[in-house]
Amino acid sequence: MPAGLLGIEELDRGAIEAILSRAKDFQPLQSQSLKKLDTLRGKMIVNLFYEASTRTRTSFEIAAKRMGADAVSITASASSVSKGESLVDTLNTLAAMRPDAIVMRHAASGAPHFLAQHLPTPIINAGDGTHEHPTQALLDARTILDRRATLEGLRVAIIGDIAHSRVARSNVHLLSKFGAEIVLCGPASLLPRELEQLAAGVRLTTDIREAIQNADVIMMLRVQLERQHEASFPANEYFQFYGLRLEHLDLAKPDAIVMHPGPINRGRELSSEVADFQRSVILNQVENGIAVRMAVLEQVIG
Amino acid sequence: MALVIRNGRVIDPASQTDRVADVRISGGKIAEVGTNLSAPGAEVFDASGMVVAPGLIDMHVHLREPGFEHAETIESGSRAAAAGGFTSICCMPNTKPINDSATVTSYIVERARRLAAVNVFPIGAITKGSGGEELAAIGAMKAAGAVAVSDDGQPVMNSRVMRRAMEFARSYGLPVIDHCEDLHLSAGGDMHEGRLSVRWGLRGIPAASEDVMVARDLVLAELTGARYHVAHISTRNAVAMVEYARRQGLAVTCEATPHHFSIIDEQMLPYDSNYKMKPPLRGECDRGAVVDGIVAGTVSAIATDHAPHAGSEKMQEFERCPFGIIGLETALALALEMLVHSGKITLNRMIELFTTGPEAVMRLGRGTLAPGVAGDVTIFSTDASWTYDVNQSQSRSRNSPFHGRTFRGGPVATIVNGDIVWRKA
Numbered sequence: 094m095p096a097g098l099l100g101i102e103e104l105d106r107g108a109i110e111a112i113l114s115r116a117k118d119f120q121p122l123q124s125q126s127l128k129k130l131d132t133l134r135g136k137m138i139v140n141l142f143y144e145a146s147t148r149t150r151t152s153f154e155i156a157a158k159r160m161g162a163d164a165v166s167i168t169a170s171a172s173s174v175s176k177g178e179s180l181v182d183t184l185n186t187l188a189a190m191r192p193d194a195i196v197m198r199h200a201a202s203g204a205p206h207f208l209a210q211h212l213p214t215p216i217i218n219a220g221d222g223t224h225e226h227p228t229q230a231l232l233d234a235r236t237i238l239d240r241r242a243t244l245e246g247l248r249v250a251i252i253g254d255i256a257h258s259r260v261a262r263s264n265v266h267l268l269s270k271f272g273a274e275i276v277l278c279g280p281a282s283l284l285p286r287e288l289e290q291l292a293a294g295v296r297l298t299t300d301i302r303e304a305i306q307n308a309d310v311i312m313m314l315r316v317q318l319e320r321q322h323e324a325s326f327p328a329n330e331y332f333q334f335y336g337l338r339l340e341h342l343d344l345a346k347p348d349a350i351v352m353h354p355g356p357i358n359r360g361r362e363l364s365s366e367v368a369d370f371q372r373s374v375i376l377n378q379v380e381n382g383i384a385v386r387m388a389v390l391e392q393v394i395g
Numbered sequence: 396m397a398l399v400i401r402n403g404r405v406i407d408p409a410s411q412t413d414r415v416a417d418v419r420i421s422g423g424k425i426a427e428v429g430t431n432l433s434a435p436g437a438e439v440f441d442a443s444g445m446v447v448a449p450g451l452i453d454m455h456v457h458l459r460e461p462g463f464e465h466a467e468t469i470e471s472g473s474r475a476a477a478a479g480g481f482t483s484i485c486c487m488p489n490t491k492p493i494n495d496s497a498t499v500t501s502y503i504v505e506r507a508r509r510l511a512a513v514n515v516f517p518i519g520a521i522t523k524g525s526g527g528e529e530l531a532a533i534g535a536m537k538a539a540g541a542v543a544v545s546d547d548g549q550p551v552m553n554s555r556v557m558r559r560a561m562e563f564a565r566s567y568g569l570p571v572i573d574h575c576e577d578l579h580l581s582a583g584g585d586m587h588e589g590r591l592s593v594r595w596g597l598r599g600i601p602a603a604s605e606d607v608m609v610a611r612d613l614v615l616a617e618l619t620g621a622r623y624h625v626a627h628i629s630t631r632n633a634v635a636m637v638e639y640a641r642r643q644g645l646a647v648t649c650e651a652t653p654h655h656f657s658i659i660d661e662q663m664l665p666y667d668s669n670y671k672m673k674p675p676l677r678g679e680c681d682r683g684a685v686v687d688g689i690v691a692g693t694v695s696a697i698a699t700d701h702a703p704h705a706g707s708e709k710m711q712e713f714e715r716c717p718f719g720i721i722g723l724e725t726a727l728a729l730a731l732e733m734l735v736h737s738g739k740i741t742l743n744r745m746i747e748l749f750t751t752g753p754e755a756v757m758r759l760g761r762g763t764l765a766p767g768v769a770g771d772v773t774i775f776s777t778d779a780s781w782t783y784d785v786n787q788s789q790s791r792s793r794n795s796p797f798h799g800r801t802f803r804g805g806p807v808a809t810i811v812n813g814d815i816v817w818r819k820a
Binding site: 102179180181199201202203204206207211221222223224225256259262285287288290291 | 588589590592593594595596597599665666707710711712713714715
């Protein structure tokens with residue numbers, strides 16, 4: 094199997110640390126006037142997005158360009174998917190054009206893992222179904238480490254639709270490998286018991302106050318209505334029980350930060366005041382996304 | 396032409412036979428079992444060191460014809476059956492069109508008569524188009540050769556319809572076979588709901604979806620007095636409930652597949668669709684309960700649920716791949732390995748599970764070496780080592796999780812109505 098980046102679960106601490114530390118090198122670049130390197134000059138990256146995405150796709154595109162690579166983005170609706178071509182055939186066609194890596198987002202869990210068995214090209218997972226979103230966890234870790242010396246011993250609350258969240262799974266794997274305490278919180282029907290066995294140091298609660306108590310980091314998840322195949326919870330009372338409001342923040346550590354993978358829904362998973370709160374680092378996450386993805390691209394094809 | 400199978404260990408559970416003997420077949424029927432049988436001019440098969448058993452019966456296969464001949468045909472599926480030691484197979488009605496009428500039943504019977512390597516017995520649908528609403532032409536299908544009814548794969552969710560089907564089937568003396576799955580509980584699921592489905596981000600099929608349906612059906616079986624059979628039982632609770640119903644004296648039976656008594660979800664390769672089937676591979680506690688049910692006699696048949704799918708159908712995103720694996724060629728070897736060599740059951744009991752067990756449900760008039768019965772015989776080894784290469788399969792499909800597995804013991808020759816239809820190369 095070619096070396097790509099399919100998930101956090103299979104990475105060890107060293108590999109994660111290497112990416113995070115390299116991303117730190119790329120951070121200053123983001124505020125310089127000349128932002129472009131030529132490390133990956135002549136390399137070609139295909140961004141293949143089978144699911145709507147603005148921020149992740151743009152972030153990967155910018156990261157590729159800042160590394161000096163050429164990037165082509167394809168969205169599913171504009172490709173041969175709509176003509177009935179199978180995923181394997183589409184990917185084989187793309188692979189025949191000899192890109193150096195394929196960045197892929199797909200609504201089916203495991204789609205990139207399945208393709209990696211059959212393709213010579215390295216695949217970078219930009220989110221597969223409800224499974225993993227490795228670069229999101231990496232940029233989240235980079236964002237936390239910009240404000241904390243270590244992940245070890247941190248209390249991290251992840252709140253929302255955990256069952257359908259690839260962001261939650263990737264973060265759990267990453268944080269657990271570094272010894273953080275993780276509390277997963279959401280409505281019971283979106284919080285399967287088996288999540289506790291996902292990694293060491295994971296605890297579950299359906300009470301948002303308990304989750305936030307003494308937290309260093311509060312990660313809010315988007316309510317993914319598009320992945321709800323059934324009415325798993327009464328949507329009209331979601332905010333009342335699982336929406337993050339300013340008064341909740343008193344329960345957390347005084348310097349706790351609020352994160353969100355975006356796009357945010359003001360008034361659904363967090364109040365507008367929290368979104369604009371001074372310790373909300375949502376835009377830092379977006380900024381770090383580019384540095385982290387530069388590091389990933391360099392590591393995969395550099 | 397006559398055939399004599401010499402010096403094998405003849406095991407015929409129906410007549411409580413287990414001794415080294417000869418089996419003579421003449422005119423397509425079993426003529427006699429005895430030592431040093433004289434048979435001038437007969438073809439001789441030397442079965443020294445091998446087991447000679449009544450032809451194995453697989454009461455649950457999918458032959459895909461008519462309608463899905465790219466994945467399997469009656470001919471190719473029956474050859475896979477022969478290569479697996481099966482002399483009789485019962486094919487489920489989920490073809491295209493669905494086998495819900497005497498016309499389709501007759502078509503299958505006729506095609507099988509001309510092309511099949513083994514005996515093929517159709518199972519008719521319970522409802523029209525297996526749509527779960529209107530009863531199919533059960534009586535007419537029986538007259539055309541159907542041996543049971545089932546809406547396998549598309550279980551009847553409407554309990555009132557299921558009740559009527561049981562009443563009707565009972566009056567025709569047919570068993571009702573149910574693929575037990577509450578479709579609301581399992582909706583959208585791709586694998587067993589548990590630690591791994593959550594880890595892999597795949598939607599789960601809870602064991603409860605099987606349990607709920609088995610419970611409903613057992614209540615209806617009691618109400619109607621129907622002969623009722625649970626297909627591919629896979630959960631601890633379902634086994635316990637069937638055991639309870641049998642103790643109450645209900646005419647209830649169940650089958651287990653080799654994959655459900657052999658492997659579990661933890662052994663799946665991530666997102667490999669050769670491990671995707673319904674019911675899904677369950678957890679170790681469920682697998683153990685199925686094995687215990689086999690040991691205790693609650694499970695009375697081994698059936699493969701042989702479900703061929705073309706390579707292109709299985710080469711997709713996991714959630715898009717169809718359910719099912721092929722199983723005819725590995726069933727006997729898995730039963731030997733997991734049940735007999737492991738010391739769980741005797742060889743005699745294993746043969747029951749492949750012969751008298753399914754015979755008691757399907758009433759094909761086979762499954763024994765009694766004189767006068769059709770000359771169906773399976774000769775197998777209990778110790779020869781061999782490796783399964785799915786690319787050499789007689790099936791048109793290649794969807795097996797057991798490719799590359801090395802087994803101890805397996806089929807050596809398959810004799811149907813007195814003819815050797817397959818022998819190990």
